[in-house]
Amino acid sequence: MLATAQDAVKVHDRTLTALAGAFATRGHSLFLVGGSVRDALLGRLSHDLDFTTDARPEVVTGILDEVASTVWDTGIAFGTVSGLIHGMTVEITTFRADQYDGSSRNPEVTYGTSLDEDLVRRDFRGNAIALELSADGAHELRDPLNGLEDLVNGVLDTPAAPEQSFHDDPLRMLRACRFASQLGFEVAPRVQDAMTRMAAEIDRITVERVAAELDKLMLGAEPWTGLDLMVATGIAAHVLPELPALQLTQDEHRQHKDVYAHSLQVLRNVTELEGRLAGDPEEAEDAEALDHRRLVLRWAALMHDCGKPATRAFTESGAVTFHHHEVVGARMTRKRLKALKFPKKTTEEIGQLVFLHMRFHGYGEGAWTDSAVRRYVTDAGDLLPQLQLIVRADCTTRNKRKAARLQRVCDDLDARIVELKEKEDLAAVRPELDGNEIMEILGLAPGPEVGKAWAYLKELRLDRGPMEHDEAVAALKDWWKDQDL
Known part of the structure; x- marks a missing residue:
């Protein structure tokens, strides 16, 4: 793992050694820190680097003025100065020893006097590793809290007692769920216990911050892992109550699919299928736009059946029905995303996919007229690729014959759409007269x-x-x- 980090850091050594030399000339130390070191150790270092130093912000500003092409100090109230060096964004923060008042997650900024003091205040030990930078490239790993051991074992644990860490900043509990999604790590038993007992503390966090963490979680490699942790600890009941509500009580005489497990499986399925959204590599959209489409797809997959608890009913024969759950679910989805202050466009797109996800089941093998196919495509609009992936992902049956039939029907509808598109412009169905x-x-x-x-x-x-x-x-x-x- 250390060799992996060294290889990752070497890619940026031109910047790192130049920075280290500039700070050393002024008599100060500079450390690559936090997620940057963690990602380097895991072989995934990004182009946005975080540093800490014993130099005060005004000194850092002076150093960056000499070596950076652009400098901005929007975070200077929190001891952070940023710059652009060789096309790379760097954030440099003076050692901190913050104090929390127990009601807000924003600390009273207090500058620290040592690296160890700075590292112990961080959220997880795997994020509390530093790399002391040297102008000659002989960088030295500093790991006073054994964070490297946690990375090797795939564990999330806090530097201090988790109760104190989460009391200082409850958002760290949601960050634990996000890291479980992004890294595939498990939380330490004491951390999960503290999260469970302190779940209500998440109510101290603004919905904007919660939404930002949820989006990062949803774009992780294993979002279902982070979501399951949210439900298990009770955090989901505070920020996304529609998710634990899917855990419907099963009746041995009136059995139906486990809606909660099914929803996580559909999310997993679309994550495996979403590569199809990229389309033609020669006409590839920018990464931000593609991430938006992936985010909309994943959220819709997760929420597609959220209307089932409210619409569950039993027939005289004991069968279970969920009539119009897509209509109720779309309304619930929009309401929740509005409460989380999601962008209006994103909210409408996710809600529309939830609303439309059952439309396909009226298709049958070739049963729709051309008119019905046109309406399906027109109603989906730009969301058609995501809708078709959700339809495919929604098949979680263990009955191989039924699964094969559903996929065959999906293929047939896809072929019908392609055939009609070759004859007419389905993307812009408009009357012949304006x-x-x-x-x-x-x-x-x-x-x-x-x-x-x-x-x-x-x-x-x-x-x-x-x-x-x-x-x-x-x-x-x-x-x-x-x-x-």
């Missing part, structure tokens, strides 16, 4: 009647497919004659 033409043909002034006429032509376009201009004009005139205006 508003101006409608007004001219019917002798109308701008008003609601024009909108009604346009909507009629849109429905006609979906039913019939592309029409000739004269055919559309005739249809419009016939429709107009029947209007009671």
Whole structure:
């Protein structure tokens, strides 16, 4: 693991040695620290590096002014100065020995006097490892809290007692769930025990911070692991109560699928399938846009059945039904995401996927008309790729014959969509006549009647497919004659 870290750091040695030399010239030490060292040890060092130093912020600013192309001090109130060096973003924070008041996660900033004092205040021991930088490249690992052992064992444990750590900053409990998702680590028993007893403390954290952590968790390698930890410790009951609510009591005579386990499995399935979202490598979208599409897909997969607890009913024969759970679930999803202050566009996209996820089950093998396929594609819009992946991922049955049939039907619908797209532009299904033409043909002034006429032509376009201009004009005139205006 140490060799892995050395190899990862060497990639950035030009920057690291230059920085170390600049600080040494001023009589100060510089340490790569926190997640940067952890990721280097795990062989995944990023281009955003975090440092700590004994130099005070005004000294750090002076040093960066000499070696960085850009310097900004938006975090200087917390002892942090940032810069851009050789195209790399660096954040340098003066040793801290913060004090917490027990009601806010924002500490009273107090500068520390030693590296050990700075490391012990950090969230987890695996994030409390430092690399002392040298101008000659002979960097030295500093690990006073045995964080390296935790990384080797895949464990998340706190430097001090977890009760104190989580009381200081309850967000650390949610960060534990996020790291479980990103790294595949397990939490130490004492940490999970403290999280369980202190779950309600998460209510001290703003919804914006909670939402940011949830998104990071959802984009992790194993989001189902972090979510399961949230549920097991009771944290989910405070930040995402719809998730533990899926743990419906099973009745031996009225059995149905474990909705909670099913939802996590669907999330796992879409995570395995989402590579298809990338599309043609030659037309690849930027990483941020692709991450947004992945995030929307994963959230929709997780929430797709959240309406089932509210709609569960039993027939006289003992069968279980969840009628219109997609409608209820879409409403619940939008309500929760709005409470978490998600962006409006993201909220609507996730809600729409939850609303549409059952539409496919009316398809049957080739049973839909071309008109029905057009409506399916039009209603999904830009979300069609994600919707089709959720449909595939939603098949978690152990019945191999049933699973094969469902996948065959998915393949058939995909082929139908491709076939129709080759004949017409399904991405922009619009009437053959625009508003101006409608007004001219019917002798109308701008008003609601024009909108009604346009909507009629849109429905006609979906039913019939592309029409000739004269055919559309005739249809419009016939429709107009029947209007009671």
